[in-house]
Amino acid sequence: MEPEAGSGRVQKVRTIFKRFDGNGDGRLNREEMAALVIAVNPRVKFSEEQIGAILDEVFRTYSNYIQGEGGLSFEGLLRTYDDGAGDVDRDFDALRLQLDDSDAADAPVAMPESSSSIVDERERADPMPPLSRKQNVAPWAVSPNNGILYDNTWRLVEDLQIIIRRLETKYASKLKESSGGGGVTDASSEGAWSRDLGLGGGSISSDGDIARRNWEELGQDYVTFHRELVEIQSKANRSRTPDEVFDAHMGIGRTLFDHALYIEALSSFKKASDIKPTDARPHFRLGNTLYFLGRHSEARDCYISALDCAEISPNQLNYLLPHIHVNLGVALEADGMLLSASEHYKEAAIREPKHYRALKLLGGALYGVGEYRAAEKALMEAIFLKSDYADAHCDLGSTLHAMGDDERAIHEFQKAIDIKPDHMDALYNLGGLFRDIGRFQRAAEMYSKVLALQPNHWRAQLNRAVALLGAGEMEEARKAFKEALKLTNRIELYDAIRHLRCIGKKPSRSTSVTKKGEESPHTAGSSAGEGINEGVVIVEASHFRQASAKTTPRQWLTCALDIRAAAKSIRKEELEKVLRRLLYYLKPDTFQGAVKAINGKILSVLDGAVSGRVDVGMFFALIAPICSGSQDTRKRVAFDALVWRSHKEVGAISRADATLYLRWLRAIFLPVQGASAILEVQGTDDEASVSFPEFVEMFDDSDWGFGILSVLVKLESNDRARHGRKTCVVCSYPITGPWFKEVSLNFNLCSLCYSQGKVSQLSS
Incomplete structure (x- = not known):
């Protein structure tokens, strides 16, 4: 039923609707809605992803007002304003529209400005009539879910924006002076709200970080700003009710965060969380702020607190839960915990099935732990929801390459590059694929494009050298190796140059090729070209x-080298957390590689039923032989782990447990010796007790035990x-x-x- 035509508010919405209904079909399609969002926020610089996210939310929430491909009806637009998603008066004024005289009388009367310490400067800075406090703020501020509620908060945010603009102007001037006066963008024109989707809660991104500013370089100007900020925060503390204090500090904190003033935003978010410790929103915002400051473990704790709070009032914060799960996953990834991260990405995708970014992140995490089929499925779903998602195409290309489907992988990498020509990861990974299949000239071209974007990318330079070597361009390869050596003094590059000189003197000898992600051109099992094994x-x-x-017997050395490769990489959710505590000294990327190797080689065997659960005692017994320490220590640790899980008396295990352990040990680490080999002990009772000396005798058996341990120790030394x-x-x-x-x-x-x-x- 159409709203009453005589309403001045409805007339304003109708005027706005007609202004943007360019094709006159009585519907606002995505392009027309995007134009409307941009036009009513003239001081906000939206990215394409932000506009897409806002439109996705609007068209999903108001799907009842959409028929076919036409777009949003007038009634639907009016409903968005009724729900508080926008301010009619603000938008009408921002578009400089006018009503007929008969309707103008129904327009709301402007509220007078209240006094403020910098109110005069506010009026000078904004010559437009103060018809609405909401005109020059971020989209989140007028969100019905988490926007500003109180008039006092609007005044404080306006005052804060003034001193921030002043600070950014000073910073831009300083940058201009330091760069010689040219080519520097004014910091105040960067788009204050570029990191917030405006509807969902501003998820942090693992796909790229925000350039941080060193505000302290401004000296006295920053001191002045900080003093004025403290004054504004003090006014917030003097608000009449706790709800108003909470609203004020959330508004101040989010405004500071949007302008990359992360350290300053911390105090406001902490104050808000102290006032309402069971509200998930301040914990979530505090987590985002800590993440951008590089304090990932603290950010993770804040997201966990936000989840705990959201469980208390789930209906109230349903809109925020997917974003908490995504951001918690990103924080876990930063610490190398991909298995745990993937669980939170799954939860976000379950709660919001069209959350294409959660699906992309899920695919990337599953790829990182070697679960390629599941990764492919998640990434395909993300691309189905957002066909121009370059990062998802790139990750899908890497997944398909790992699965051996190189033709499809090339197509996906090329699709990512078509969408975003400067997509460095896609260019680099496509170069690695071309190199692996022996198309060395094309590989060198891809690496050259990477170097054009990032000249100090030493891995691209090294791999370019290897590709040129495979293409037979010896002189160019030598130059590229020398350039890589200038970028990094790694010992592997000295070996590579010596190798190049050696084969230059002896052209009949074969060469090796660096696989993607490795630093040395000396690689096992390369399939990089026909000339490799000449x-x-x-x-x-x-x-x-x-x-x-x-x-050492050659067969044993093959297995020992495979085991060593897995041990260097040292990963199901709770077990991963235990491993992270034990391997705290590993860098996140090293730990990711470790979990990938463990997941693919050990957990996949222990979890044969694909239940997601593994026998912890058996796991530690299986991993003990490839850890550091003497042979006797490793055997003792393995035995103690089996004792811990055994129902036998203290200090002993059953013969059945010992037999099962050795079968799994050989199946995992000695596949060429026969993965299905069964240890048979004739004339013995499976329930008989086995002491440590007896366990060692079984362990050292060259036919049925794990006698290869001595070879492993020799390799380590x-x-x-x-x-x-x-x-x-x-x-x-x-x-x-x-x-x-x-x-x-x-x-x-x-x-x-x-x-x-x-x-x-x-x-x-």
């Missing part, structure tokens, strides 16, 4: 005879051992670690080529 013969294991008892200028006859790379010498024909092999059974045709 001049190499794969020899059967029986042809490798030990020169002495000290020589010789990881960085160098052997003069000796190079491998197969890969021509300087030999580090175990050194294998053929005693009859007198040639050398590195541990990697030896473990793969490779010898040179020239030698054989």
